Amino acid sequence: MRKESSVLTPTTPKPSPPQAPAVRLVEVTEEHDGQRLDNFLMRLCKGVPKSHIYKAVRGGEVRVNKGRVSPDARIHAGDIVRVPPIRLPAVDQKRVVPGAEFPIVFEDEGLLVIDKPAGTAVHGGSGVSFGVIEALRAARPEARFLELAHRLDRDTSGLLLIAKKRNVLLSLHEMFRESKGSKHYLALVEGDWVNARQHIRLPLTKWTTQTGERRVKVEAEGQVSHTIVSAQKRFNGYSLVDAELRTGRTHQIRVHLASTGFPIVGDDKYGRDETRAKFVKLGFNRMFLHAHRLDIPHPLTQEALSLIAPLPKACEALLQKLEQQ
Known part of the structure; x- marks a missing residue:
């Protein structure tokens, strides 16, 4: 009886486990x-x-x-x-960030100012894969330096400054710390704002909710905060106001207005749910806060810059509806 010859099947070597990223x-x-x-x-x-x-x-x-x-x-x-090895992506794992440009209000060799749309984060994080700055870097791969000079909330539209050089970034940071120039926002608030011009000086403190959301509240031990609010136009139970930032605290305008009894229309953190639902039915599903005007010295030449981003079409259309009521 013939014995069948045994056949050795070559085994595929097991890939060595990837090395953990080192410090x-x-x-x-x-x-x-x-x-x-x-x-x-x-x-x-x-x-x-x-x-x-x-x-x-x-x-x-x-x-x-x-x-x-x-x-x-x-x-x-x-x-x-x-x-440390903070869950770095694999070497061959590329995170695709689609490049995007935004409406340019001003640009030269050191400074880029865009008109940021509402609903777009300025940077990735907190559940957002990428924001304005990552999209700009992807769209401009030749740019050696692009950094945010300040922040805007995701639902706030308007003027956003991006430094194209390190010395421009440092100059802008110093300017904002010393409250040079002026930053003006337009906001639609609940209530009849009757004062032509009012200074709001309420100290603010950051805190975190039980669900991990970042919030800000008025507290005596908080940071000094100063907003100047000027009446622009009154509607039936609502007012368009100009809010000038004299300090730059997180959510400053939103909390100052809400704390004085005039929450911003569409504000999902400090406004009223009923008001937000009412305006969604009118086709307006954002917060009515827009970084409208910026008057600053140019960070390199010190030349006076007056930058303006007009109200978005959705905001203009809403004001027209309120006028007709």
Whole structure:
């Protein structure tokens, strides 16, 4: 009886498991001198959720010159930043960010000012994959430097400043800290605003809800905050006002107006649900807050700049409806 010969089947070698990303020590270059730590890490760890970066910093995993720091700490050229493996994406895993341009109000070699649409975040994080700044970088791959000079809430439209050079960014930050120039917003609020011009000085404090949402409230121990509100036009139970920021706190205009009894129409955090539902039925499904005018010295030449973004069509159409009521 013939024995069948045994056949050896070659086995496919098992791929070696991917190596876990190691801790990195990154030296800060001149290009990033003076930048906030959280912004530095977001560029260094592209694709990592902002919440993970904040957790790593607050947990002491991220260190600057071997010391613990806060996410908003400024880093300087020569600093050594310890970057832990904060769930970095795989080397061959590319996060596709569609490039996009936005209506340009002003642009030169150092400064870009756009008219941001409502509903668009200024940067990725908090459940948003990408925002204005990531889309602009994708649309302008040749740009060596593009950084937000300030923030606008996702549902706020209007003027947004982007620095194209590090010295422009630092100059704008200093200007905002010293309250130079003026930033004006247009808001539609509930109620009849009767004062021609009113100063609101209410200290503000950030807090977090049980569901993890970031909010702001008026509190005696809070940060000094100053808004100047001027009447523009009154409708039947609503008012269009100009709000000038003299300080730049998170949600400042929204909280100041709501705390004085004049919440902004469509504000899902500090406004009334009934009002928001009423205006959705009218076809208006955003917050009526628009960064309308900006008067600043140019950060390089000191030439006076007066920048204007007209009200979006949806806001103009709503005002026309209110006039007809």
